[in-house]
Amino acid sequence: MIRKKSRREESLDHAELARLLPAPGDPHLSLDRHLLLEEHLMSEIQPAAPAPAPSRRPARRVLLIGVPVTAAALAGAFAFTALTGSGGSGPAAATPPPVEAPVVRIEPGSTAQLASTVEHIAAAASARKTPEPGPGQYIYIKSKVSYLVVSHTDADESKALVQPLHIREVWNSPDGKQGWLDEPGYKPKGGITLDSDVESSLGGPSYDYLKTLPTDPDALLKKIYKETKGQGNSPDQEAFATVGDLLVEQLAPAKLNAALYRAAAKIPGVVVVDHAQDAAGREGIALAHVDQKSGDRAEWIFDRKTYAYLGSRAVQVKQAYGIKPGTVIQSTAVLERAVVDAQKQRPGAQGTRA
Incomplete structure (x- = not known):
């Protein structure tokens, strides 16, 4: 389970976001998911105002979800993270590149026990x-x-x-x-x-x-x-x-x-x-x-x-x-x-x- 994240209070550069991402397709995203995506992408790709106090728990759901992300945008996000770190201030080691998610057999659940x-x-x-x-x-x-x-x-x-x-x-x-x-x-x-x-x-x-x-x-x-x-x-x-x-x-x-x-x-x-x-x-x-x-x-x-x-x-x-x-x-x-x-x-x- 991934944790709740507060929404950004300042306005986002939607033109910049639109330039980096392809046009959204179906299924349409909810407002919450759009805000979550925008918040993370904009904070990772470009320097922003000082971040709010970090959550005491990890994000409940996901960092980016629901739309295809171009290779260039993804590379830019991780390159920026490697230079600045993810959250807070001060030097940080390079963020490890993501890996392919594991896939498991789905075992049915039961209420019997x-x-x-x-x-x-x-x-x-x-x-x-x-x-x-x-x-x-x-x-x-x-x-x-x-x-x-x-x-x-x-x-x-x-x-x-x-x-x-x-x-x-x-x-x-x-x-x-x-x-x-x-x-x-x-x-x-x-x-x-x-x-x-x-x-x-x-x-x-x-x-x-x-x-x-x-x-x-x-x-x-x-x-x-x-x-x-x-x-x-x-x-x-x-x-x-x-x-x-x-x-x-x-x-x-x-x-x-x-x-x-x-x-x-x-x-x-x-x-x-x-x-x-x-x-x-x-x-x-x-x-x-x-x-x-x-x-x-x-x-x-x-x-x-x-x-x-x-x-x-x-x-x-x-x-x-x-x-x-x-x-x-x-x-x-x-x-x-x-x-x-x-x-x-x-x-x-x-x-x-x-």
Whole structure:
């Protein structure tokens, strides 16, 4: 699942964008997808005003989607990224060139074992000891990730390109006010600050905010639907995506984790996929939901024996926006989750693993 991105507030040079891109064809893009495409292309191809504070979580969906991108425009975007880095300021190593997205066999999902699988997952989450970060400490998450770059190019409409698998490390204070992101090749060398004065919410939760959420699954799901109304491609899809976002780069109290899984099981369309693989190559069982508009299935992957959360995957199950079925457009794996005593500190003698 790829994360929400704020829309640019300043006006875009539409004439320049039109010169770089071919005339759009069918199917027509929604306004949100046009804005997402314009935002990324313009920020990568030409120097722009200072970027807003970066998101604490990776983009939920894609960087460029829905239209063929010319080879020249794609090359220009990556050449510019290699010189300036992607986000923040300061020198950065060259951004690795994209690679062809993997294609897997689409395994059908089923509701037959949904209730029992979710109960196993929730029970394991409740029993798992979760450290509580204190003042001055940071929640550390190390992941291996890959996200879609373009749905297809004018040279090959069957080929989707993704980022090579790479490491992403995030530090967040419990109150969400201080943070740091290190993503070599995609952020300036050494990383970028995630400091923010924005109030925490479901769209960008802090640990302290998560502690205030109800642990009754029905009340929790009601709150999620209410606060995400009008977002996403459908209420059910957005509810599932919101719960999934809370699993990726955050530490949640054990009771809330269990409630999130039980709430997700009540979302229409959620199924169990018996076999799924995370970005680290670990096999597991998945809870999944198909976005009927974009045609991809978001999968949360759990260890088959311990039911611990491993990572996520998004697989295209319906042809849409030039992406053929079976294409893996997103893959993540949580490698470490811990509480540490300082920003940029990695788990060790002073860290407490979750």
